[in-house]
Amino acid sequence: MKLAIVGGGQLGRMMAQAALPLGIKTVLLDPSDQACGGDCGDLIIADYADEKALDQLTDKTDAVTFEFENVPAAAFARLERALPAFPPAKALDTARDRWNEKSLFQSLNITTAPLALVDDQASLEAGLEKVGLPAVLKTRTLGYDGKGQKVIRENKDIAGTFTELGSVPMLLEGFVAFDYEVSCISVRSKQGDCKFYPLVENEHRQGILHKSQPLINHPLQSKAEQAAQSVMNALDYVGVMAFEFFVKGDELIANEIAPRVHNSGHWSIEGSACSQFENHVRAVLGLPLGSTETLHPIAMLNVIGARPDISKLLSVPGVHLNDYGKSERPGRKIAHINISAPSQAELTVRVKAVEALLVNQL
Amino acid sequence: MKLAIVGGGQLGRMMAQAALPLGIKTVLLDPSDQACGGDCGDLIIADYADEKALDQLTDKTDAVTFEFENVPAAAFARLERALPAFPPAKALDTARDRWNEKSLFQSLNITTAPLALVDDQASLEAGLEKVGLPAVLKTRTLGYDGKGQKVIRENKDIAGTFTELGSVPMLLEGFVAFDYEVSCISVRSKQGDCKFYPLVENEHRQGILHKSQPLINHPLQSKAEQAAQSVMNALDYVGVMAFEFFVKGDELIANEIAPRVHNSGHWSIEGSACSQFENHVRAVLGLPLGSTETLHPIAMLNVIGARPDISKLLSVPGVHLNDYGKSERPGRKIAHINISAPSQAELTVRVKAVEALLVNQL
Missing domain, CATH: 3.30.470.20 (ATP-grasp fold, B domain)
Incomplete structure (x- = not known):
């Protein structure tokens, strides 16, 4: 068996390391020739949008998977046409967007912090009325490891915050004083x-x-x-x-x-x-x-x-x-x-x- | 760091698998292009006597090791001149020859079965006098997984046994009825x-x-x-x-x-x-x-x-x-x-x- 992995960073590398003793070969796609996954799988060095590379990746492989959620939609669609692709597009789409993700949780009766959708400074202020202080403002997409978010503790923190995070669609969450x-x-x-x-x-x-x-x-x-x-x-x-x-x-x-x-x-x-x-x-x-x-x-x-x-x-x-x-x-x-x-x-x-x-x- | 491994079979492969998470790269030498160690290390496909390949193996590496004991002496010497080579020649030489090995054990007061050196049919018969029946006749070198040995249970098993095992230097050991x-x-x-x-x-x-x-x-x-x-x-x-x-x-x-x-x-x-x-x-x-x-x-x-x-x-x-x-x-x-x-x-x-x-x- 052979597994295609989109992304040749440490997560792809550790998947390849786990596949090897199962008798499963791996082929990884990554734009960097330094991608560390190449040490224990075949590495294709190309952009994720490179159609030839995507086709090469799925050639003679049994399934394709991803080490990150931000796979370009066109690339995902091309891969999915060629091979079983997991996790499914629906999962990547949901996880990429914090509002969709939290909405899914709420629809399944999974407890979340209080939430509000923020599209501009005005909806930020309205959201704060609903959610209360302190609160955390997060971009809907592309944040990780604490990036793309800011804690709002006092009213004076509000001014300019929407612009500071890039004036992109955001989500406001009640701050959870967790243990x-x-x-x-x-x-x-x-x-x-x-x-x-x-x-x-x-x-x-x-x-x-x-x-x-x-x-x-x-x-x-x-x-x-x-x-x-x-x-x-x-x-x-x-x-x-x-x-x-x-x-x-x-x-x-x-x-x-x-x-x-x-x-x-x-x-x-x-x-x-x-x-x-x-x-x-x-x-x-x-x-x-x-x-x-x-x-x-x-x-x-x-x-x-x-x-x-x-x-x-x-x-x-x-x-x-x-x-x-x-x-x-x-x-x-x-x-x-x-x-x-x-x-x-x-x-x-x-x-x-x-x-x-x-x-x-x- | 980089480790050179002579032999690209499963033992070399598992060494390479163990080295990888330590941040250590491996390069393996094997005559077969099917050598399975190549799946997680660089593979040089060449005969163990190929001097150019041996030099390539030791280029920019920190040490050399072996997945088997029957490394040709000239190859070992060449590798050892270039790099720290372990285990040392003395260990490989001793393990390769059952008589040398058992003699070392006896010199260190480690209990072995009774032993006799066998060079021909006459010394086999003399050895059986000393060791007794049943006994195991083994070639001094090149046996593994039960190959190159024969159990002698009765006097009638003796005739032709020396020739049967190839008329090479051998070792006779008392049979141990072990638990x-x-x-x-x-x-x-x-x-x-x-x-x-x-x-x-x-x-x-x-x-x-x-x-x-x-x-x-x-x-x-x-x-x-x-x-x-x-x-x-x-x-x-x-x-x-x-x-x-x-x-x-x-x-x-x-x-x-x-x-x-x-x-x-x-x-x-x-x-x-x-x-x-x-x-x-x-x-x-x-x-x-x-x-x-x-x-x-x-x-x-x-x-x-x-x-x-x-x-x-x-x-x-x-x-x-x-x-x-x-x-x-x-x-x-x-x-x-x-x-x-x-x-x-x-x-x-x-x-x-x-x-x-x-x-x-x-």
Whole structure:
């Protein structure tokens, strides 16, 4: 079998790494000749709009998938005509637009923060009446890792905010004073079977994910699974989907979905019987889903902008470095470190030891 | 960093797979254009005696290692002049010749079966006087997976046996009526640090490894570690070495070493904090060794000659298929399956489920 992947960054690379031991070859499309996915799959270097390259990508392959949601519509349509393409266009379209996404959540009775649509400074002011302060203004599309959003705490923050974020269509959300953030990594097969990894607690620094750690037997697990399943069913989803939530007391408040393998699921490579990457590959190729059971304590730390000393890092027991082979640049995710341990107490010790070695540049 | 690997079969391939997440590129040399290691490293297709290819292999790389022990001496010498080459020539030379190997064990007071050197039919008969019946006659070099050896049970088996095995230098060993076979996968760093995986119980079928499973806290663990450490120290060993033993009651009887990553250590990819492949790569590149702790119950089954139904196989929870991407042929190792489980009881159930799906052709 052969899988086509649009995008040759670290997510495509880790899909290719997961496919290889299953006897599945991969071919990746990326505009950059530095794309790190080329280290373990065939790389086609071309723009995503290049029709010849798209046709080359789907030649003698069995399915096509995506490492990011912003696939140009024309490219998606061309790929979909040639091959089974997952996740489906409906999922990418929904996830790309925060208003559509939140509207879907509300239609499925999934709790969200109060919402208002913002098209100009006037509708921003009207929205604030409805949503209240503090609130978060976000562009409807193209935001990630804290980019394309701004917290409005006081009335004086309102003036000029619409222009500041680019005068594009936006969404205003009530600010959730959450206790912590979690995500639910889920996977759905072509036959509609669903599996869920345990809820993951995510800790961000300056808007970028710093640490993820699964929470075994969390009381909100089944509520999160129900929400994820209803969204995946509504979207005829196939593959891995990440669902981010805020936790406030015993409340689970939906934040957003990512229609792809996700940074908060990287711990599953060493922590789960079947990783998110392998399960995504299995799903899009119509193979049975793998077990999402967690077999031992595990956590993940991101390496951002600069690499720690590799000898010191590898001296910490239970460290699994996953370096994406990318050059260093502030704010860039260049590796992650999974940390295994025989007990939660020992895991805490090891995580602290690794954190002390990080030289991240955000 | 970049690692050169002589041999592009499944062992080289799994070294390359382990190197990739460490940010280490690999280049492999193999005479076959079908060599499966080329799927995740650069492949140079040339004979091992090709000097130009050997020089290309060592160009801009940091160290060279080997996936097999029968490296031509001239090739090894050329590589060693260019780069740090591990394991050292002394280790390959010793492992290649069963008489030298057993003599080393005896010089280090490691228990072996009774031995005799055989150069012709007359010395075979003299050897049988010393060793007794039953006995095993083995060629000094080039045997593996039960090839190049014959069990002599009765006096009538003696006639013609020397000629039958090729009239080459041989070794006669007393037959050990062992309870079971184990191996100790060990790793030694450039600085002489040693780490050991738990003893593995190995079950063979028709001389080919069928199943491997680690035995946690086995009473002979420390005795095996002492033997492995003394052999590695004597050979100035760097990298992973496998040591095979027979267990008879509370006795540990040395059988042979393999100066490389080994089939009986493949379970460590999913079962250990750091796999044998990653530890080998770390050792030969002078990086710190990783933890050899076993984090959950695990076993390995070999896929030989023919592939099982992949959909049925992947439906068994905890299954990690590692397909080498090789074509099917009776007797050929084409994949292995690691099986994880949360308990030993559940592991037994899963292993039986997988065994029922195998369609091995020996």
